[in-house]
Amino acid sequence: MFLDPQHPRLRPLWIRCVIVAIPLIASAASFDQGSVPLGVIFGLAGGFAFRRLFLP
Secondary structure, three states: OOOOOOOHHHOOHHHHHHHHHHHHHHHHHHHHOOOHHHHHHHHHHHHHHHHHHHOO
16 A cells, blocks of 8 residues: 555664655745745645554
8 A cells, every 4th residue: 555654674773754845945945035836835735644653
């Protein structure tokens, strides 16, 4: 399944944090540059990754 937290490569906490942080940073940068639709897309991707990797 997509972003399975039980997968051996996604077990370390730092990898899961990086996977969540990259789209959220891209979202912040997009909003800062005035690209609201792209910022929303990256924000949703980061939220989805957070939900899949950290919440049960």
